[in-house]
Amino acid sequence: MLLALPPVALQAQSKTTYDRAILGGTVMDPATGLNAVRNLGIQAGRIAAVTTDAIRGRDTIAARGLVVAPGFIDVHAHGQTAETYRFQALDGVTSSFELELGTADVAAWYAARAAGQRINYGVSIGHIKVRMAALRDSGMVMPVGPGAYQVATAADVGEITRRLQAGLDAGAVSVGAGFTYTPAATHDELLAVFRVAARSKAPVHVHIRNGEAGLTEALDLARASGAPLHVVHINSAGNAATPAMLAMITEARRTGMDVSTEAYPYTAGMTEIQSATVQDLYRTATDSTLAEIEWPRTGERMNRERFMKYSAVGGPVVLYRNTEPMVTAAIASPLAMIGSDAYWQDGTGHPRTTGTFSRVLGRYAREQHALSLMEALRKMTFMPAQRLEARVPAMRRKGRLAPGADADITIFDPATVRDQSTYREPTLPPVGIAYVLVNGVPVVARGQAVEGVTPGRAIRAPHGRQ
Ligand SMILES: [Zn+2]
Known part of the structure; x- marks a missing residue:
């Protein structure tokens, strides 16, 4: 009734003028293998066109000479504050997940971020955090008392599994665990944790005990319970045994087990x-x-x-426990997705918080040829999306650049992209990441963080209640 134009004219216009157009970039989409110059049209937060046709947008980004990739998905990031979301956005990350430590209260975790965040976010229900709550551990981040060192009674294990199930019912993305952080947790307790995950088809993201014996323990729990297993940071769990452990995962997958892993590109x-x-x-x-x-x-x-x-x-x-060849083995392995293990609190942190993804692209793909650029992108986009999409259908629209996908997009200069952060200066932003869009909205533009924008949304498994 208030429309100035008849509906037909509106429709014709919407076909040619997008909310935003990304023009002339080299579109690299690991899901389809597309690697060619294309124009991208964005409408209502989704990708509407990937085309060689000339297109128009109310807003345009000139991307000639740049790579246009799906936004990076980080399956392992601690912090999960406005500050760390800003660091990660500058490194090309559009979806950040805390899946290892997780949280003890999924509904409260999402509620605390519901006012709006720079990038998309999600969390697991974490065995470590739940055990801390059930056994009343006083640790701030990780257990330092009974959460680590007290054997749980049968009643405690019942309470732990009840809380884990409540977290899954509230939409937790997965179940988190860290056997080295909870050394008093018995085999029976850990098996109970895996069984809860298996019932909800939720992967268990585990910080395993070190070395091949640690991986064997986790694989046995996954096999006995039927739960999907994700081994976090194979590089630091494996050290010198990393290549042997990657071979063990290959073998487990060959026998039909659902096992995945990740690595971060640093020796410390x-x-x-x-x-x-x-x-x-x-x-x-x-x-x-x-x-x-x-x-x-x-x-x-x-x-x-x-x-x-x-x-x-x-x-x-x-x-400092690792060497460059061990890290390279994990970063180059087709089995390992890239996960930062971002760590930043109270003004101290690891350079991986701000440099993981640009470091893989610059140092390992461009400079060392440890893997191709497309393969590097696959390990930071399509692979993590596929890992999570069985339980979280929203992930089927992420990690891809095709019509209908969420417009989470990272645009970078393949000739210059690299990390700058160091152990002494862990917050230095990377160079060469030009634009980062979350649900169609730039959160990084011309290499600078855009302030005051919060297009990030909760990523959560289907759940009955908030
Ligand atoms: Zn971690």
Whole structure:
């Protein structure tokens, strides 16, 4: 009734003028293998056209000479604050998931972000966090008391599985677990966790115990329960055994198991010094072994005296435990998706928070030819989307550049893209990431963060209640 134009004219116009047009870029879509110059039309937050035709948009992005890729999907990112979402957007990430630690309260986690975020976000129901709540552990991030070291009674295990199921019913993307953070959790408790996941067809994202024995334990739990298994950061769980463990995953998949993994492109890890992971590893270590631990606030390497002092204080530590060939084996493996394990809290963090995806594209694909650019993109877009889409149908519209897909798009210069962040300066943004669009809205433009935009949406499994 208030339309100035008749409906037919409106329809004709909508066919030729999109909300936004991305013109002349090299579109690389790992799902279809498309690698050619195309124009992209965006309408109502979705991709409406991928075409060689000339198209118009109310807003246009000139992408000649740049690669237009699906936005990067990070299946392993801690932090999940406005600050870390900004860091990750500058690295090309459009969907960020906390699936290892997860949360103990899925509904509250999503509610806390519902006012709007820069990028899309999602969470698991986490065994570590649930165990901390059930056993009343006082740790801030990870368990430091009964959550790590107390054996759960049958009643406790009942309470833990009840809370896990409640999280899945509330739309958790997956189940998280970290065996090294909960050393007192028995085989029976862990099997109960996997059985809850199996009933909801939810993958269990596990920080396994180190080495081949740790992977065998996780594979046995997955086989016994029928739950899909995702092994987080195979590079830091495997160290020298990384190639052997990748071969074990290949073999498990050959027998029909649903197993996936991920890696981050750095030789040093980071975690909380008070966690059981660090305390168990270094309790009896010599000074020369302790020297592989760095206190990032000062750059000091540890000896026994410093290790005791900082263990009392608490905070993240950098762990130099890996070598470049081991990391390259994981980054180049067709089995491993790219997951940052982003870690940033109280002004301290790991450079992977801001540099993971640009580092894979620049250092490993362009400079070292460890993998092709298309393969690198597949490991950060289509592969993680496929991993999550069985339980979360919304992921079928992500990780792809085809009509109908969500307009989550990362546009970068393949000749210059690289990370800049370091262990001393972990917040330096990458270079060469020109535009990042989330649901059709630029959150990075001309290499700079766009302030005051929150197009990111919750990514959540179907659930009955909020
Ligand atoms: Zn992690």
